[in-house]
Amino acid sequence: MTPDFHEFFTLFAKISKKIHANTDTKDILACIVENITRILSAKGCIFWILNTEKQCIETKIFHGFDYQSLMRTDYTTLMTLFENHKKACVVIPNAREDDRIPDLERLGKRKINSVTGLFFNISGPYTGLLAVYFMGNRTLEPHELELVTALGEQGATALEKAMGHDKKILEIYRKIVEGFALAIEARDRVTHGHSRRVATLSRLTARQMGLDDVMVKNIFHAGILHDIGKIGTRDTVLDRLGHLTPKEMEQIRQHPVLGADILVPLTFFEDIAPMIRHHHERFDGTGYPDKIEGKHIPLGARILAVCDVFETMTAGRPGMRSKDLGSAICELKHGVGTLFDPNVVQAFFAMIQAHPQAMEIHESIDDVLDMLRQNMADLALQNRLEKKTTRLFPTGF
Template identity: 35%
Template sequence: MKKVALLVIVTFSVITTYGSIKSYNNLNISSGTMIAILIMIISLSIFLTLIIDRKTLKKRYIEKENELKHLNTELEETNIELESSYKKIEKLNSSILKILELSSFFSAPKLMERDFEKKVLDLALEIIEPAENGAIYLFDENNNAKMVFAKGYDYEKINELNLKKNDLIIPEKAEIIKDIHKINKNKMSPKKFAAFIKLGGNLKETLITPISFNNELFGIITLDIENNSPLKNYEDYHTKIMDYFGKTFAGFLKMLNFIKQEGKFHKDIALTLVKTLEYYDNYTRGHSERVANWASLIAEKMNLDKRKIEQIYWAGILHDIGKIFVPQSILNKAGKLSPEEFEKIKLHPTKGEELLKKVDGMEEISKIIRHHHERYDGKGYPDGLRGKNIPIESRILAVVDSFDAMISERPYKRSLTKDEAIYQLKRMTMKQFDGEVVRTFIDIIDNFNIK
């Protein structure tokens, strides 16, 4: 507005000056001089306008500069918040990936390992970075709370306190608790609390996670920060991670219970079938146990994994179970078998497979049994498999099954001595038997009480 007003005044002045000059022609002012005067007045007006513009622009520049500084401060603060959020998201993603890796660890054989709880707790402490120590408590049907593993605590001494489920804090979902011992004091007896706090240390924060699956509570995981760690604290996203972790762990504990119950059921069935076969076939008595024990020792010596060792043991126990489909008169015949009778005997591996593959969890064992009479040169039965195409478990069974048959007395043949049987194994290596299996068996055979 000031600029417009100034321009109006200057314009009016120019017009007035021009009129005045024109009315005083007697002053004898030339037209050139008059134009020069007008130019000076216009220049002055432009100069004044520029001065006003400069001050206005400077003021606006300062205002904009302050505004930009304020925006820059806000952007820096937002950037810090975004970086913090990004780091949290990155940690959350990393934690989820590690928990997903946990799923591959929670396979049936690994669930049975002794250090299973240790590996679970180590992973929890790795995922929740502020945590320094921790423990896993599992509850039994009598509401006892057993500390199955701990880091930073003597869990054997803590278990001597005979803690009950009601002695512990059990939240519905993962929760951060400060100065947990104040709460524990109200839950435990004075004597038990005094012993527990002595073993439990001086804690700043505890992250407690229930191990629950479909409303079934298995126990809790506790992750602790000690009082001498002022810079360490839990955040809300840690509880979200542990909620997921606790549910994952609980799901696999549920599976472990099922595996144990199902495994016991399967073993009971297997032993019952073997006892039935022993009454049916006199030769089988004791044979299956020897084959199972020797085969599992060979598998262990050959560094097969624990799952394969267990499978080969049960395959050894059940390898002749198909003989219950063979007439008893043939099985217990005193003399040599006729070709027709031998063909019926040869059916027992496939019959055993057919019987066991219908039982959940026995599918792989049934395949081992099917192939335990294959030969390394491909001349065995039922499928004529050759060399490494025969499952390693079946190749092991073939060696120990034949060895036990050679050293056993039969009505139609005498038993061989240990040395004679070893000679036959060596003679038939790479024909009937896998050479590596034979060598491994010979290396450990001195541990057996065989004459």
């Protein structure tokens, strides 16, 4: 059936008004899939919102026949079926005989013959995928494809606009939470500025390791909030760090769990909550709260662990005199493989060489850099020896 172009342009204008009026995005997508189904006399239409970073389906909107073999499929199957973005438009001419389509409903699969899928770019990790399906052997005419593409792009525009609005709101919420955490810390003249310094060191170390911008940003935010769980710890306990009873020490050890629990309901912090929960784990598995080890500890938490300990050593605490930079570097080296990830410590040392101003160094910079070069050489040699030993005595011997 040839679409009525007057009807199409009327619909296009209607959807545009909805977008500019900030109508709920799901309502806009529902309007799009309903009208594509009606105008093309299709059996049904689905619009998926995909998160390519997390490799999952965020949500889907459909109209028409509930084609379960597509509606209930997972992200991996969808991407295989529609050729993983290789084409803007993918046509499946015979869905009944296509083994890639799961046979979730035998009768339903026999009702659908041809499927056309189109991809639409959305901001960040998000992608839109629109599929329209027919009972007969139907290939969209060029003008029909243009119609579906135009409506699909409007759906992507609506999502872009909604996500941009959400990002602004979430950024405000993030600043409020982080400001609150820093205000709490500022009550204590001893730890005032600790989280900000840990965050800065962690960000520089993450960049030194070549991590992507999103990960670097998340690690910085985790540094700001890593001690937020101490909000539940009495000031009388915090004032006596270094002179605590076993019971008080156990209370302090709960702060990573409390911190993660505070952030879990705030979905905009979902990527950093695990870093905060595990920033006191040790590389050898003797840390807390979960005694996980090695690469099972989130990378962000491994970076925080090094920067947190370093800042604490150089700043000092009640009952613990501050260490000079050289002594702190030696302590970090001594903890490689037991307390700390060797790769993170190496990156941290390289970062100090590249950004000595971040350390607020007051001693001879040449002496410190010479010490760093030697320590980095020692670590590199240690890593080579460990790899050689692994080859000589493989696991199982």
